Amino acid sequence: MLKNPDPKSDCLERYETLPPALQHREALTLIDPEPTQWITVLRRQGDGKNYSSLKPLLVATAHQDKVLATTDWSINDLGEPSYGTDRDPAFHDGLTSNPDGYDLHFFADALWLPTGTSHPLIEFTPSFRWWLGLVTRPDESMYRINDAGRDEEVVKVHRLQEGEYEVQVSARHLRKYLAARGMSLVVQHSHCRTVDTHQSDRIDLGLHTKVASFDYIAWGDSALGGYVATLTGKHVVLPFAAAGENPDDTNRPEKFQEFIVDVDSSTGEEIRLSCQREDSTYLTPVFFDSDVLTRYRERPSRYLVQRTSVACHGRWSMDIDINDEGLVQVWLGDLGSLPESEREYWLTHNVPPHGGITITRVLRDLAGRWVEDERPDPDRLRRARADLIVAFKDLFGDTLYRPLGASDATDFAALALCTNSTEGQRNQGIITLAIGIVEALDVKVLRQVSGADEQQSLNCLQQLVEKLGGNTSELMGPLRLLQGLRSSGAAHMKGSKFDETLARAGLTSMPPDKQFEEIVDRVTKALQGLTELCRTSRKD
Structure with missing residues (x-):
């Protein structure tokens, strides 16, 4: 890939005899103008006489040849907001720079904020994050949710030793973004390795194409204590031919299966x-x-x-x-x-x-007719629970249920019938159902309104049902079944008590998904019955 700037020199032949560490082969493999997988855009490894650094910027594709005219880095003041009264406007946001008559744009950098932190903050230009709708995880990786609702990985952040990092970006998403902005990404390279070797003569090589501009220099340096090889330059990552109207646009006619x-x-x-x-x-x-x-x-x-x-x-x-x-x-x-x-x-x-x-x-x-669906459905159960809360409040002036925690509330709101006949789905459904229907009951409120001297919420609720003249078998039986399954095995190693509970309820002959469906139906009817009992008692 590297070439002799002077056809008469033997630099390339001597380069091939150097130890692998001095050839910078790994850095040269990063030069890919049309990647389709992952691309490393930001790096800081090592220091002193052994290091590898990458830093990106954006430039209009029409001006990329100007950036590649030299191998020097075009850092300028990108990523460095500042204020100076000697210029107009006084404030510079660090997102653009125009040192040579064309704009350079900030893409990504590692910002050392606040002072004293061991790891810098990895930051991307806002338009990249916003256009893709990136979500940042605790490990600093970023993903987006596509129009189908699936996660797509976009950014990987690798923390190495203290102060070192490497950042990779999904080339597919990056190049769509570049096409949308009409820009190319310029990845700036600076690599240095120093080793002890018998070599002493200087080697000068270069790589200068439409998409890359690099200088390779190797020489013996007594001050650095060895033979030094540097690779400095830039390469561009080209945008896709078309951006599409949004990140999910396939740029082709839609396929209808x-x-x-x-x-x-x-x-x-x-x-x-x-x-x-x-x-x-x-x-x-x-x-x-x-x-x-x-x-x-x-x-x-x-x-x-x-x-x-x-x-x-x-x-x-x-x-x-x-x-x-x-x-x-x-x-x-x-x-x-x-x-x-x-x-x-x-x-x-x-x-x-x-x-x-x-x-x-x-x-x-x-037929265009609305009919009530009486089939077992967790959504009907949730409505029955909500109706009971209102009816209980109207009768006693207090709230029957304590608020669910955030995670439990999400699980209960999304609880659905089983989608396969595995015991795992049934058991998880029982746990979620028991938390929302039984364990969230406010025992203090139930003790107060029932007059019961009990510590268990279901016992208090049963005494309240008896006090109001309700049928405890119909109204309490399904709730006790639910709690019995929860406590005897749904969340733990199942044994004879779990099987006995299923048998007493007449559920043994059913597959697990139908068992859960039947439990949902029975609990729904119990909640509806409790609601009617409260409403009737209020009228009395």
Whole structure:
């Protein structure tokens, strides 16, 4: 890659005989104008006579040749806000510089703030963070959430020894950003290695192309105590040919996948239709195994799964239904509204029709009639809990439930039916349900309104139900079942007590997902019954 500036010299041949450490091979591999994976943009390693440094800046692509005219660094005052009354305007924000008649722009740097810190703050120009919507993790890495709701890694920060660092950026995201701004990234290099060797003669080599400008010099230096080799220069990272309207724009026509909608009765072949939104096929039912919802159910902070919908917060949402065979049913036209990459995921769970469309779905979407869905649903349970809180407040003037912690509140708000028949999903659902329905009960309030001398909230609540004339078996039985499953095994190693609790409730013959569905239904009806008891008692 390096070349002789003087064709008559033997510098290149002598360079090839140098120890690997003096050849700066690793630094030379960083010179890539069109990367597609990760690119190192910022580095500080070593000091004195052995170091490696990288520092980036931005320049309009039309001016990149001017930056490459020299191998010297173009640092100037980028990244250094300052105030001086001898200039107009007096304040300089450190984001741009114009030393030679064209603008240089700040991209990234390590800022030593505040004084005395052992690690500098890694900072990027605001437009890079804002355009991509970057989120910073505690380890300083950064990611973005794409239009499908998935995380995409954008920045990696490696802390080495104290004061040393290396920062890498996803080339794909970086080059889209560069295209959007009409700029190139200039990565400035400065590398030095010193070793003991028999070499003493000077070596001068260079690399000067449309995308790189470097000088390599090696010489014996008694003051530095060895043979020194430096590599100094710059290379550019080019933008993509087009930016697109946003970071998720593929710059190509959208692909509309074909989904299974039927099976040919004579051949058994699957019949597929495109999900491109057409009036004639919009309400064609498409079916998926229930595991399609698992990835969403397991990330309650990002997704919300209900019996009638699934949504990625702030990105997309889609109406769904779950039929009697446990399959997820979606209208073909609604699939076309999902991001393309998300449709690819749904396609892997697509199955031939089985079990048909529920009567609720038919009446609501096809007949235009609103009907109450009485099927088990955590969302109905949450509404029942909210109604009970209001009814209890109206009757006693106090609050039945203590506020949930942030994490528990998120889990309870996103609690969904099981999306597979594993015990793990059932157990986690029981834990979340028990925390929100039983453990959050305010025992102090219940003791006060019931007059009970009890420490357990369910005992106090049962005495209150008896006091109001309610049916304790119907209203308390489901809550005690829930708490019994929670305490006998859902959060711990399960044993005979857990199995006995399931057996007493008549749930042993059901698979775990149906067990949880039945528990949700029973607890919902108990909460509704408690609400009605409070309302009736208030009238009396």
